[in-house]
Amino acid sequence: MADFNKEHLLKELPVIEQNETKGQHYWKSLKQFYNDPSSIEAKAHEFMEGVVDDFKLSSLTDMSRRKFLALLTASASFAAAGCSTYESKGEVIPYNKEPVGVIPGVPNYYASTCTGCSNACGILVTTREGRPIKINGNDEHPVNKGKICARGQASILNLYDPERLREPMKKDGSSFKNVSWQIADAAVISALRSAASGGKEIAVVMKTLNSPTAKKVFDDLAARYKTVKLYSYELFTDANRDSAWKKSYGRGKFPLIAWDKAKLIVSLESDFLGNEGNTVEQTRLYVSTRNNKELKNFSRLVVFEAGMSLTGMNADLRLRLAPELQYDLVMSLLNEFVVKRQTSRYALDRNVVNALQGYSIGKFAQTSGIDPKSIESIVSYMARYKNASIVYAGDRLPEQVHIAVNLLNEVLGSTALYRKDRLRAEMLPYSTKEEWEALVTRMNSGKVGVVVHCDSNPVYHLPSGYGYSSALQKVPTVVTLDQSASETSVVSQWVLPINHDLESWNDFKTRTGFYSLQQPVIYPLYVTRQKEAILLTWATGKESAYNDDLYHGYLMSRWEKEIYPSMKLAVGFKEFWYSALHDGIVNFDEKPESHDGFNAEAFVSTRSSMKAGGYTVALSESYFVGDGGFANNGWLQELPHPVTKVVWDNYAAVSPTTAKELNVDFNDLVEVEVRGNKLKLPTLVQPGMADKVVAIELGYGRTNAGTVGNDVGFNANVLQDANGSFTQWILPGAKVSKTGGTFELVATMEHHMIDDSLVKDMQFNRGIIREGTVEEYQSDPDFIQKEREDSKPTSIYKDFEYNGVKWAMAIDLNKCTGCSACVISCNVENNIPVVGKDQVKVSREMQWIRIDRYYSGTPVEPRISLQPMLCQQCDDAPCENVCPVAATSHSPDGLNMMVYNRCIGTRYCSNNCPFEVRRFNFFNFRHHYEDSYYLEQPAPMVSNPEVTVRTRGVMEKCTFCVQRLVQAKQDALQEGKEFTGSGVVVACQEACPANAITFGNANDPGSGVAKLREHELGYYVLEQLDTKPNVTYLAKLRNI
């Protein structure tokens, strides 16, 4: 399959030559490519009436490619034409005539929805000449508001992954053979029929379902085949929090939190800035409380956690606590407020008071080893910020902790921060442990006739304790619908390829009050179908029922019949629908379900001791490859872990003390054993972790992900234990032992022992990081400027005068959480290659922007400073004067330019760059990585045509997205307007969910960046070198 394109080219080229020599029509009839003439007629109806009235496919006997392309991009949103794969349509020929709605060189944008995870954020897809090249957030979307996480950004690479499944496949012995959709559908339908008639269960296994129309499809399927049962899972869910809510409040779901109104956030083992919930929204809301202009509303983030999470990195006060002790912590706090201070009406509730007996802050401080003063200060803060603080327990904590937290929030008046405007929506609840166990039992006893894996990978994801994969062997028909091969697809009889997000139609409802629409921005690249359309075909019982428009029509008719009438709009459905697609969002009135008052009985019944011996294994989801679904995405594998900066691997993270105890160091292999499940993996010594805790990320160690993702890291899913004493993901009582042998972990930053007196606090001594506390800033707003005085150099030279626009950037370190969305956005925008683990190992990663992480304090209680580092575009750039061939020089608008075709690769510029932000093409990395994996078609299609793909031997670096700056200038020129530089957005800025990056014209006194350059907290990195950088950093303020 890998060679399909070469073969195709070989086949195609002679044909064209022949045509030319014989003087025949250069354009080939599309018809002859059609295998099935009957499908032509079917396709004639695929467009909406009125939109493509001019085009009648049936009348276009000798249809040119130009016309085909005109059809392909016919209207703003209905790009759905043709039938087979794109490459069977011949060579790509430039337009001779401009198709409607497409101007070559000018991108089109389409609103859609990302399904990279269950959050279903709204996206805006940039397409060039019909080819999607970038995914950004949709400004209209009420949740993610124009921003999108690293995974969402990188998901565009999955569309062009050369290893996507291209045709339906049937298992043939131990391998698979390609079959037609008709054969596959017919076989599956007959299997479904016989199962339904034989009373055998048809299990449909999916991940989160949040499309109401897809839900209807499942209902249709269940209506046709009575034995259909739906199962839903996610590697990590918030099910415990929701079930605790139900027990505490009778009904509903845990509400959304108004993070932006919080003055005190106490996060218990929750990574709400990293990978719990909608982190894009949570980051935005949280960061809005960290505004250095509004010190009065400056929030304080307190984190109690075992591992070092992204949220923990950002904490003002971070306290190490084993997960088992979280319950004790909450109970002690409750005891303080309810029993000791009696500040709550629950002080009168005898049951509650009784339950709290035996807990106290003093006792907790003793058992946990936490400084009692820290806890007292938190208590005093809680008391002070009544109604404006929130205690938030993590997904992975058990139900009883969540119930106790619910009560604590009641006691503290934190329920004021429960959002009343919206609630999370749920289409299908996650299947419980009991349901899975029942399914496996039925599978084993032959009572399950068909299992359909609908874009899910349970063989890899489900806890091994269920015995799912062995039970699967007893199921006669296993069908997997997936975009690419997986551990589940290889054990299926039928593997049916499905469309990527960007090739699909759908609607999503993740919260009350709005729908998010998904529309295709490119015609399916292969012989794939949308999964809902496949199910719909089955639901009709006829394989011939399928047509390209099946689900699209279904979706529209549901909207026309069910949703549009309820909107009571003055416009017709068509106008409504087009504008809905244009916006990607449909808002409507919906009152969130109310809930009852707190039921204290739920609380009382939860008392139990949670202390356990041995080590505690804390599993968490990988920040970037997620649950492993993104394992074959090189950009995400190579994106440094936000805390450890490790790439291409997971590991067992332990505290320095625990490492000593286990006699292990970096890279030493350890064996982790949890109730019989064993895993061997390398160690990483993580400062700031709780002792006796081993933190491991899931999503790695895939065996059937593809060339990129196979055997990257270690499959820690096997350690999950649904029957554990605590939760499925936090496993006390584990055994950990050193096994001998090492496995090299690779990180983009070296591990420096932070207690090394030579290196300690270097980031402060060298003028790299400047920070202070809110108090310091309040009492002396100029404290950063005073610090700067020492290092400000004087020069005898006159500065160059920049007239007109001068580009500059400002980064607010107060806002940056280190989420790394900017890095991926830059990768996508600037065609950054994947170099692979072996090259990162020798420090040749190519990312133009990186997030530097510095530790201070002690290895036990470290503090972390983060700093996005990119080309500083120095006015007196040291790189420029050392280049012998003037390949890097300065532009009149203040850019440090890089002229690739002049560069001969002396690398002197990199040596002389104090920020080390230059990147060198040591190899032709596109050739070098995995035998030219990313040169296989269609992977190169992901490239941004505005940016040169750099060759071997050339230096490169951040250019402030010069292609966008030039475009903006050109547009202004064309429109005859004065170019002020306003409104230009660079890729990293575009992606930053915290809005930490400001970019613009420093010479325009009204611009945001010009103001920030004069900000009291502003400083430049390594100012003493007098390179005159143009990236201003605003010092971080800690609210201690």
Place this chain on the structure above:
Amino acid sequence: MSEVSYGEVIDYSKAPPLVEGNPTLSKIDDSIAAPSETRPSKKYFMALGVTLTMLLIGVIALGYTFYYGIGMWGNNIPVAWGFAITNFVFWIGIGHAGTLISAVLFLFRQRWRTAIARFAEAMTIFAVMCAGLFPLIHLGRPWYAAFVFPIPTQHGVWINWNSPLVWDVFAVSTYFTVSLMFWYIGLIPDLATMRDRTTNKIKKAVYHVLSMGWRFSNRHWQHYEKVYVILAGLATPLVLSVHSIVSFDFAVSILPGWHTTIFPPYFVAGAIFSGFGMVLTVLIIVRKVFNLEYIITMNHLDKMAKVTLLVSMMVAYAYLMEPFMAWYSGDPIDWYLVLMRMTGHYALGFWVMTTCNVFVPQLLWFKKIRHNIGVLFVISLLINVGMWLERYIIIVTSLYKDFLPSAWHIFVPTLTDFGILIGSFGLFFTLVLLFARSLPVISMTEVKGVTEGAHPTHHIGAEHE
């Protein structure tokens, strides 16, 4: 200058003879011409086999580099320069002794130079040839190397005169041209001698062309002497300028450990030091193999050893000044770098370097050691090792832990790196071996001028004037 030993009558007024044993002029010719007039021994071919193998290793390593890219080396970001630039500076340095001996000592009328000048000059040329390769092959895109020359183009793209690399291009090419001219002019009388001696027709034709019709006429000598002194005058500033400019590659940058004003004199001293080390290494072998001990006398080795000791102390001074200035400047970044050199990942290299370049040469204070060929040979080898390491330490340690701790990364050389290093030694010694068998390794005419009979005088010790 005179030898001192107990029990002997010491004559301070008379220097030891520059050519021992008062040989006849024809003996001098015979013994110097012998290597190119006799069939090489088996040992010679074995030696050539070894150096050619080394050269082949280098060619293969270079092939890999050109085919796949600089990624075959250990270079990374931040250590974007590694072995290639180390080798470049090392080989340029080796060349310096030749020019110093042939030009500077000539102008200072140090007549003892005659015995070693030819060989040293030849080594200069070969070393500069080796050195010149590295700036070319270390380029990411060597096929665009011509961009570094000021070639006018329609686009008006010009080279960047601010860049020390451009200065390098001119410094090294000037140096090579002048050295080659100087060497060749000096060779002409000897080539004529060879022409007249040989009976082989082909050789005769070659020597004929090369000697440019030299007839040993008085007019020829007059012109020759003038040109020689002019070229010596031209070459002399190059001894200082070339390595000063090479040092600018580092001194002009802003990196701690590179950005120091001491670099030009430090590099020149280092270059002469390493050059003398290499000349000693090679001459100790040559004088033995070709039976030229009476021309390249113990006394010559003694003098070279003294020069070596002197420049070793200049180098040591620079070694001391570097940390002192770092400390005195109060710049924590500079000071950290000094500490890292002494205790960091490359500390072993640093201390081996210091030992080889500072401590070991102190042995040369002792005459017994200066006169012990074996020990002298070992010391000269250690100096070569130490001086290669010096460049390596300067380049790598300054880069691997520079300003931002987030970007730090060590440099680990690859097999390809070592292959190219070995290859450069292969090239150098292959050329040396070929030279030794095809051209007079000592200037026959000049040596005759320093024999005892050449300067009849009644003033005792007048030779020194």
